[in-house]
Amino acid sequence: MVRKALGILLTLFAVSIIIFSLVRLIPGDPAAAALGDQASREQIEQFRREMGLDKPIPQQYLIFISSLLRGKLGLSGITFHDAMKDILYYFPATLELTLVAMTLAFVLGVLIGVSAGLTENKKLDGLLSFLSIGGLSLPTFLVAITLQVIVGNLFPSFLITGRIGSNFNIPRVTGLDLIDSLLAANSAAFFSVLECLILPASALMLGPLATIMRLVRANTLREKGKSYIANLRANGLPRSLLAWRYLLPNAVSPALTLAGLQFAELLGGSFVIETIFVFPGVGWLGVQAMIAKDVNMIQGVALMAALYFVLTNTVVDFLHTRIDPRIRLKEQ
Amino acid sequence: MQNGSNDAILEIRNLHIYLNAYEGLAKIVDGVNCTVRKGEVVAIVGESGCGKTLTAKAIMGILPPQIKIEGSIRYKGMDLVALTEKERAKIRGSEIAMIPQDPMISLDPLLTIEDQLTDLICFKDMPQINIFSYYARRSRVEKQKGARDIAAKILEEVELTPPDRVLRSYPFQISGGMAQRVCIAMALQGEPSLLIADEPGTNLDVTTQKHMLDLLIARIRARHLTVIFITHNLAVARRIAQRIFVMYAGNIAEVSDADKTFVDPLHPYTQGLKKAVPTLLGTPMIGIDGRVPAYTNPPHGCRFYPRCPQAMEVCKQKKPELTKTKDGRMVACHLYN
Amino acid sequence: MAKSRLIQEARRKGDDWTEAMKYSLSLYRKDDLAVAGAVILSCLFFIAIFAYQIAPYPQDAYVSHFQNRLLPPSQTHLFGTDEAGRDLLSRVIIGARISLPMAFVIVLTSMMFGMPLGLIAGMMSGKVESVIMKLADIWIAVPSLVFALAVSAILGPSLTNSVIAIAFSAWPWHARFIRAEVWHIKQETYMEAAESIGASKLYIAVKEALPNALTPYIVKITTDLGYAILLLATLGFLGLGAQTPTPEWGTIAGEGRTFLPNSWWISTMPGIFIFLSVFAFNVVGDGLRNVLGIEEI
Numbered sequence: 007m008v009r010k011a012l013g014i015l016l017t018l019f020a021v022s023i024i025i026f027s028l029v030r031l032i033p034g035d036p037a038a039a040a041l042g043d044q045a046s047r048e049q050i051e052q053f054r055r056e057m058g059l060d061k062p063i064p065q066q067y068l069i070f071i072s073s074l075l076r077g078k079l080g081l082s083g084i085t086f087h088d089a090m091k092d093i094l095y096y097f098p099a100t101l102e103l104t105l106v107a108m109t110l111a112f113v114l115g116v117l118i119g120v121s122a123g124l125t126e127n128k129k130l131d132g133l134l135s136f137l138s139i140g141g142l143s144l145p146t147f148l149v150a151i152t153l154q155v156i157v158g159n160l161f162p163s164f165l166i167t168g169r170i171g172s173n174f175n176i177p178r179v180t181g182l183d184l185i186d187s188l189l190a191a192n193s194a195a196f197f198s199v200l201e202c203l204i205l206p207a208s209a210l211m212l213g214p215l216a217t218i219m220r221l222v223r224a225n226t227l228r229e230k231g232k233s234y235i236a237n238l239r240a241n242g243l244p245r246s247l248l249a250w251r252y253l254l255p256n257a258v259s260p261a262l263t264l265a266g267l268q269f270a271e272l273l274g275g276s277f278v279i280e281t282i283f284v285f286p287g288v289g290w291l292g293v294q295a296m297i298a299k300d301v302n303m304i305q306g307v308a309l310m311a312a313l314y315f316v317l318t319n320t321v322v323d324f325l326h327t328r329i330d331p332r333i334r335l336k337e338q
Numbered sequence: 339m340q341n342g343s344n345d346a347i348l349e350i351r352n353l354h355i356y357l358n359a360y361e362g363l364a365k366i367v368d369g370v371n372c373t374v375r376k377g378e379v380v381a382i383v384g385e386s387g388c389g390k391t392l393t394a395k396a397i398m399g400i401l402p403p404q405i406k407i408e409g410s411i412r413y414k415g416m417d418l419v420a421l422t423e424k425e426r427a428k429i430r431g432s433e434i435a436m437i438p439q440d441p442m443i444s445l446d447p448l449l450t451i452e453d454q455l456t457d458l459i460c461f462k463d464m465p466q467i468n469i470f471s472y473y474a475r476r477s478r479v480e481k482q483k484g485a486r487d488i489a490a491k492i493l494e495e496v497e498l499t500p501p502d503r504v505l506r507s508y509p510f511q512i513s514g515g516m517a518q519r520v521c522i523a524m525a526l527q528g529e530p531s532l533l534i535a536d537e538p539g540t541n542l543d544v545t546t547q548k549h550m551l552d553l554l555i556a557r558i559r560a561r562h563l564t565v566i567f568i569t570h571n572l573a574v575a576r577r578i579a580q581r582i583f584v585m586y587a588g589n590i591a592e593v594s595d596a597d598k599t600f601v602d603p604l605h606p607y608t609q610g611l612k613k614a615v616p617t618l619l620g621t622p623m624i625g626i627d628g629r630v631p632a633y634t635n636p637p638h639g640c641r642f643y644p645r646c647p648q649a650m651e652v653c654k655q656k657k658p659e660l661t662k663t664k665d666g667r668m669v670a671c672h673l674y675n
Numbered sequence: 676m677a678k679s680r681l682i683q684e685a686r687r688k689g690d691d692w693t694e695a696m697k698y699s700l701s702l703y704r705k706d707d708l709a710v711a712g713a714v715i716l717s718c719l720f721f722i723a724i725f726a727y728q729i730a731p732y733p734q735d736a737y738v739s740h741f742q743n744r745l746l747p748p749s750q751t752h753l754f755g756t757d758e759a760g761r762d763l764l765s766r767v768i769i770g771a772r773i774s775l776p777m778a779f780v781i782v783l784t785s786m787m788f789g790m791p792l793g794l795i796a797g798m799m800s801g802k803v804e805s806v807i808m809k810l811a812d813i814w815i816a817v818p819s820l821v822f823a824l825a826v827s828a829i830l831g832p833s834l835t836n837s838v839i840a841i842a843f844s845a846w847p848w849h850a851r852f853i854r855a856e857v858w859h860i861k862q863e864t865y866m867e868a869a870e871s872i873g874a875s876k877l878y879i880a881v882k883e884a885l886p887n888a889l890t891p892y893i894v895k896i897t898t899d900l901g902y903a904i905l906l907l908a909t910l911g912f913l914g915l916g917a918q919t920p921t922p923e924w925g926t927i928a929g930e931g932r933t934f935l936p937n938s939w940w941i942s943t944m945p946g947i948f949i950f951l952s953v954f955a956f957n958v959v960g961d962g963l964r965n966v967l968g969i970e971e972i
Contacts, residue, residue: 020813029829126403136708139961143954145905147912147928148946155936231402237444238454240398241524242431242462250469251457252446259448274820278909282932292821293913296828304825312816330448331508 014316019071021312025305026070030063056081070305079309080302084294089306093288097310098181099169100280100287103210104272106184106203111211111272112265115218120254122219123226135223141216146275150209150282157205166205167284171198206283210275214268221264225257232256259329266322270315346412347532347564348374348397353409355392355401355588364633367392367588368641369409371660374532379558379565381579381596383572383611387630389588390568391439394534397566398436399426413532424465431462431528437535441517445509451520452505455492456485459527492523497553515546522554526561533558533565540570551578572611576600584608587630587641590660594667604669606646640672648673702966709962715955723771730765736922745938755940757930759920766922767945773923774904774952777838781903782896784842789849796850797857808854811847819844823906827915834917837910841903852895856888894964901956908949924949 054060061069073080079089122134158166165171170183174195179186184203187195229235230253239248276289284290288307295303327334355367367389374380382390395401397411399418411418413434418426438444446454460479461467467475480486486505493501496519504512504520512520518539525533535554539547555578558565569575575582575596582599584592584607592605603609610626628645637643640653652672660670703709727733731753743760746752754763796807817825819841826840904924910916911925912932919930924945931941 017813017816020809021816024813025817025825028826139708139957140950140954143901143950143957145908145912145925145946145949145953147909147925148943148950151932151935151942151946155939159936233438233440233443234446236395236400237436237438237521237524238446238458240395240400240430240436240438241458242427242435242528243458244427244461244465244467246465247457247461247467247472251472252449255448256446270818271820274818277820277824278913281913292824293915296824296915297913299828301829304828308817308821308825311818311821315816315818332447332510335508335511 010320014320017316018309018313022071022074022309023067025308025312026067029301029305030066079306082295082303083300084298084303089300089303092291092303093306093310096286096288096291099183099285100273100276100289102182102184103203103206103280103285103287104269104276107207107210108214108265108269108272110207111214111218111268114211115215116222116254116258116261118215119219119222120226120249120257122223123230123257124249124253134219138216138219138223141212142220144212146209146213147278147282149212150206150279153205153209154282165198165201167202169199169202169286170195171201174198202283202285206279206285210272210279213275214265214272217268218261218265221261222257225260226253229253229256255329259326262322262325262329266318269318270311273311273314345376346373347376347414348372348566349410349412350393350397351410351412353393353396353407353411355389355396355405355407357405359634362634365588365636366633367396368636370585370588370590372583372590372593374564374566376531376564377562378581379563379567379579380581380583381567381569381575382583382585383569383575384585385570385611385630387587388585390585391536393585394436394536394566394568397534398430398434399423427465428463431458431530433528433530434532434534435525435528435530437521437525437533437538439537440541441521441538442509442514442541444521445517447509449508450505451507451509451512452486452489455489455505455520455524455527456480458524459485459488462528488527489523492527493520495526495557496520496523498523514542515550518542518546518550519553522550522557526557529561531564533563535565535567537568537570554578571615572600572608573615584611587636588633589641590668590670591642592667592669592671593660594669598665598667604663604667604674605642605671606648606673607642610647640670699966703962706962706965708958709965712955712958712962715951716959719771719775719952719955722768723775726769726772730762730768732762732765733769735761735765736769737920745934747938748940754944755938757927757941758934758938763927763940763944766927767924767948770922770924770927770945771948773834773917773921774907774949777834777907778900778903778952781838781842781845781907782899784839785845785849785899786896788842789846790853792846793850793853794857797854797861804854807850811850814844814847817844820906820909823910824913824915827910832910832915832918834921834923837907837916841906841910845899845903848899852892853888856891860887890967891964894960894967897956897960897963901953901960904949904952904956908945 051060070080077090079093081087082089082092085092118134122131125131154166157164170176170187174187174192176183176187176190176192176195179189183199184196187193187199235248235253238252239245243252273289276287277293278289279285280287280290281293288310291303292307294300295307350370350372353367353370353372354365356363356365358364370389370393372380372382372393382393384390392401392405396407397413397418399421401407407419409419413429418429421429445451460476461472489505490501493499493504498504498516498519504516509517522538538554539550542550551574557563565579567575567578572582576599579596582592582594582596583590584599584605586605586607591607592599592603594604599608600612603612607626610624613624614626626645631637631641631644637654639655639657640646640649641657643649643653646653650672656672658670658672658675660668661675662668663674722729730736738761740756740760743752743756745758746756746760748755752762752764754767757763757766792807792811796804822844823837823840826843827837830836830840907916907923908925908928911923911927912929914926914929917923917926919926927945928942928949931938931943934941
């Protein structure tokens with residue numbers, strides 16, 4: 007347990023070094039880039055001093071780490087408070103969006119994948135395979151703007167931007183509006199949040215859904231022919247029971263790692279989705295930071311993404327031990 | 339032992355099994371006839387690829403959809419081939435049961451033995467069970483049937499004592515021999531009338547295999563089971579069965595009393611099989627040259643023709659029928675026409 | 676023994692590669708979807724090569740005609756015009772000259788870094804392998820899009836920089852893949868067998884290891900090409916990739932975003948082309964995977 011936590015910390019430190027180095031060592035002066043062409047030399051110099059860019063790089067890194075440990079990332083050029091503050095503020099929105107999208111993608115992916123693998127209807131299976139390749143080939147932004155335009159036109163009052171209807175004001179407890187609105191016993195607000203979540207989550211989940219579905223389908227086909235299925239069936243176990251209690255876990259277990267990777271990729275996708283739907287999350291913030299070349303914010307966002315990834319992997323590892331007794335018990 | 343065909347528990351008539359392979363139509367089982375009487379133990383002997391497992395699966399009704407069947411398989415008078423899947427499912431486990439070949443891969447790796455065994459005991463006659471009804475009914479059904487006790491008792495019957503340790507284990511935690519016994523227990527728990535054993539113990543070491551065979555013979559006797567025992571080893575067949583069906587390339591080559599088949603094999607293939615059995619005196623084992631034919635383009639006449647040391651001209655042209663000899667044995671070979 | 680069906684076929688016919696290729700081709704032809712993908716790809720390549728000949732208004736890649744602003748699709752302008760009056764069809768056609776070659780550049784660059792590192796890691800194992808793999812693991816921690824966006828932003832958004840950024844983000848996957856393949860091959864008992872009868876390591880590497888490793892790699896590369904196009908377009912869409920007036924598909928779509936939903940064609944048409952290319956690459960990759968008999972990961 008402790009070893010795992012240490013491993014995570016080590017990985018994060020290593021990531022921070024890489025991100026830090028990339029940001030500092032890449033050709034081009036971040037200060038000049040941030041301030042633009044019109045800035046004078048004095049302005050650039052002053053900016054560099056303020057950002058601490060004039061000090062030697064190892065010292066910069068030490069300052070970076072020490073302030074990181076104190077919970078500070080450095081001054082953001084666009085919001086003018088510490089970048090950490092903004093990231094923490096906007097993070098729950100992204101977390102909510104990605105969790106909803108991932109849950110949908112995983113559950114639907116597994117259900118459709120297993121069904122496709124088990125069905126004897128060749129045409130249906132072919133159609134599903136075709137659709138899944140289509141699903142993962144669609145550019146996320148295209149799906150997002152198409153949904154936005156079509157739904158916006160068909161249902162003019164449907165909310166296609168933001169996180170919640172502007173007339174609602176619920177106290178922020180967890181930062182996850184779905185939960186907060188329930189805590190505030192405001193069902194109208196809850197549905198408003200759902201309304202705002204539907205389109206972005208649908209656009210976001212399409213890629214991972216297709217990928218998971220394909221892998222689960224392939225696994226199902228493979229498990230279907232295995233001896234234990236034939237044996238149990240021959241001795242009387244009903245097919246329905248076999249399908250969900252025996253075949254499904256065996257088909258899904260190898261797909262967990264992939265699901266974890268997809269979840270991390272979702273964070274990348276949220277950059278696009280949040281920008282299009284003006285959804286106030288870390289993705290939206292990140293894009294703003296990148297356009298403005300806000301170095302500290304960019305670093306922060308990248309670090310956060312890495313943390314996200316590492317935590318996801320830890321959860322996946324844990325799930326693996328719960329599902330597969332061979333992994334759980336062999337370690338003892 | 340009873341006599342008379344009224345006592346036939348299983349009658350296979352003109353069974354053909356084929357599938358569409360990439361290279362063409364593969365006619366694997368090509369007209370098999372087989373009758374098993376109640377209380378009998380018969381063995382089907384043949385090398386890998388001769389279609390014996392396919393026949394077993396056809397009886398159970400668990401062939402994949404791309405493999406097609408023609409012919410009839412009558413169990414207690416009912417034609418199984420004509421039944422719906424639902425009706426066939428009712429028969430599995432409670433009337434006909436199967437022991438698989440490789441026990442280590444025949445158990446679900448993610449569930450305990452107890453889970454799998456009690457699932458079989460409780461739910462084998464409930465065709466439509468989804469995740470909700472399963473958990474809703476589970477405790478009630480378990481108590482009703484005393485499933486856990488039945489499981490423990492049946493494990494004791496296959497000499498896995500004390501049964502609790504095995505019940506609590508996952509398949510990867512038990513040995514091959516133990517797993518084979520679990521599979522036997524799974525087949526027996528439904529109190530079937532007909533048992534099909536598909537090369538049980540082939541993957542075990544010889545000593546464990548012997549113990550397992552002893553156990554099987556004892557259980558078969560105790561429960562008065564009818565058994566179809568599939569094997570590639572003629573000696574094992576002789577030990578366990580009363581009658582032996584020798585199968586080659588999808589056809590029955592010879593049917594006789596077990597001892598007679600072993601002592602005086604009629605069909606050249608059976609003779610070859612006998613020569614391949616290791617003996618106590620260490621006389622050299624002689625294999626049979628050649629391979630099972632490609633089923634997409636099998637030989638015109640007798641399918642054994644290319645490998646037969648006693649082949650004649652007529653064997654190339656005409657396929658021999660299974661005919662009765664003077665002493666009541668059956669053989670499909672032009673040598674005896 | 677050999678992993679892919681192609682190699683098995685070749686061995687069966689006595690190392691006759693032409694026969695094996697023909698067999699694989701005949702299998703591929705039976706897969707309708709894969710054939711469709713190959714056809715789409717060929718069309719796209721054709722369009723890219725002869726873009727300036729095919730496009731009805733080739734100069735519109737860069738020249739503006741503000742009097743024709745935001746015209747909907749019509750006979751003179753099949754895809755309509757954009758906010759600067761440029762013919763959208765021409766821009767999209769010329770865009771093929773950017774997206775397709777750049778996808779190859781991206782994947783080739785990733786390969787150039789990832790493949791040798793993976794090979795070294797696999798062949799040398801031990802400390803060297805651990806270091807390289809650890810580095811790859813850490814690199815992967817930041818999702819490719821985020822990484823590429825960040826690097827592109829800092830370098831200064833442009834087509835070249837976004838290509839570099841994307842390639843830079845993807846090398847660990849290549850390294851991992853190659854190292855895993857090398858591992859598998861090292862484990863195969865026929866390696867030991869070959870070594871025991873005196874075959875030199877180099878001979879084994881060339882005759883057995885390389886062909887077996889390359890076939891799944893080809894499938895991976897096709898999928899990567901599609902993904903590269905997606906990333907490039909996404910960067911362009913957000914304004915952090917190719918910059919206006921470069922007619923990269925994503926950039927065009929990004930420009931059109933402000934004019935939604937009225938002038939929907941500006942964002943949609945390039946989007947469709949992106950979809951078609953990625954789809955074609957994926958479908959071809961799938962077809963190759965089936966033909967070569969490789970298991971899906």
